[in-house]
Amino acid sequence: MTQPPFPPAPPPGRPDGPPPAEPFGQPPAYAAGPPPYTSTWPAPSSTSSSAGRTPVPGQQPGPDQRPTSPTSAGLAPSGDDHREGLPYHLLLRGGWGGSWWRSLVGILCLALGMVLVLPFLMLVPFVVYYAATGQEVASSVTRLVDLTNPTPASLAYLNLALAGLIPFCWVIIRYLHGLRPRWLSSIAPRLRWRYLLVCVGLSFAALILTLVVAALLPQQADTSLSGELNEFTPRIRDFMLVVLLLTPLQAAAEEYAFRGYLLQAFGGMFRSPWVAVGASSLIFALAHGAQDPPIFFDRFAFGVVAGVLVIVTGGLEAGIAMHVLNNWLAFGFALAFGDMGSALNPTGGTWWSLPTTLTQSLSYLALAWWVARRMGLTTRTDPAVLAAPQARV
Template sequence: MSPARPPADLPPHDPVIALGGSRQPIRPPESGVAYSAVLRGPDHWPVRSWFGLAFALFGYALVVPIVNQLLNGLFWLIWGQGATFGQWFARATAYEMPQGLVAGHLALATLIPISMVMVVGWHRRPRQFLSSVQPGLRWRYLLLCLPIAAVLLNLVLWIGQGSIPEFSAPHGWWWWVLVIVLCSPLQAAGEEYFFRGYLLQGIGSLSRHRWVGIVASALVFALFHGVQNIWLFIDRFAFGLLAALLVVITGGLEAAIAAHVANNVFAFGYAVFTGSVAGTRAVQAIGPTQALMDVAGFALVALACWWLGRRLKVATTTP
């Protein structure tokens, strides 16, 4: 008599063995669960999430800098004009030239495929559930959230400053505008898919309390922005909290992506006409008033996008 064999649909005992997916099929999440719980289920192993989070952070630290250097190397070969690569790279990463912004933003856009590879290849979930619980990216909702975020963030900025900023057009301004409009949305989406997407779901799979994933993903997001004073840290941490909360209560990344895109496009756009993109890139400190105004703007955007989601009856749990 042959020895007893476990049913084929049981999860493997060692989740690391299933990285290639040969022993575990791709399965949708359980029905009726929130966005942060998409990776949970009967086939979920906590150690899988711990390994997944470690792999994702390692991928961020490895892939993003490599892509940034490769793109800057290509741009240096085309536009270097006698400068050494070290000189070019220093200026490019400081965003003193539009090519540097292209390289930096496209490098961060690689966080989208990194996140999808983790969800599909490691956790064995359909990639569409990374975008929303519907599943898939709800384009109509995203495109309607964009003008809401743009209007509210600008209104709060102008009220906070007491007037509309004065503009002056520098030489080559149209190159900067073109690069910002084309590349900043990809960079913003990349960060949302990674921090409010995979990290939120990965951490959320380890705890049944959704606030654990919301707070932890926001903390990692703020820390990954490098050197900053306490008020700038609070500014970024608050944005991460509100964006993650918005993702959970609307069931997807669309509103958070819209808010992030609007914030970055206008932040860099204003920098072109009121100062310099390099100056905005180099900011490491802000005051409490600016932090308060920024958080107020983010909160208004989150509230408006949540209301819009309710009006559109967007799905907030898996089907």
């Protein structure tokens, strides 16, 4: 008796039928002629959807069945990048084509957000609070934005406006370059918390070396510090709370903006890590406004060291730790022996301060780089991980 080509259908009303033919999971044998598809079930492939469906031969895959490998997603434009992965400063080339104009538009958007958008958005809750508590709004806002004679509210407003750079950069890299925001943190792609905590300890070690060097240099009078401990008042207490809670967000945001997005943007435009580090450091120094040449050079050198740390460690963690400690120290000394206005608007810089700050920065650079190598941190992405959505523009 000839075996029917297909098993009999189940009776009406019954969802189940007879068990599949042996061996289990194999389709039934055909009587004659070539099979319509294959003689065995196809093995699961990378083009299957998350629900486990397999595309039908001859049919175009659906949106959830598109390949997501680096090559099929239009990533790694060169063969070397595809085989070895991308370094941090070239990550934007793994996005939507890595076009130079996207980086240029992103830089302009970041500048617009820093100067206009974020300060205005962060001003809204303060205006609402002043109006709800019956305060005169215009004069209160004037005092709020006056950084020459800042109040705790002024420092909080400034820190919150700068902290907004983190989500602002996330939006730029996601919707302009097609990369997930986590690629701004490191090539992991994530914030490597263990290394970040280690870098906090390393920053204190570099500080000790700095104090040793400062003791050997000629003493320069600092007119911003009185030499006498300030009286602890409710105003000082409020300043301390703002510095302790919001300064880490402000410092991390500046790293995400200048050593994160700007470094990647210039890297995407010029490919050179040194151009990316130099250009982002120059903009970082200029963004602090009018300043004396020694102070400008000090900030530029800080940006260069933080940028080099990003290149040699593959992430922002070392720069964030150093930046947070520097700002804590600057604001802490101002609260203890000076005033916050002098800390936010330093003047009268001296070239004798550069050996001290360079000792701190360069010793920290060496320590953080050495620890990163000991921890086995890589500086290139895994080629199979970096994936960007399809371009929409």
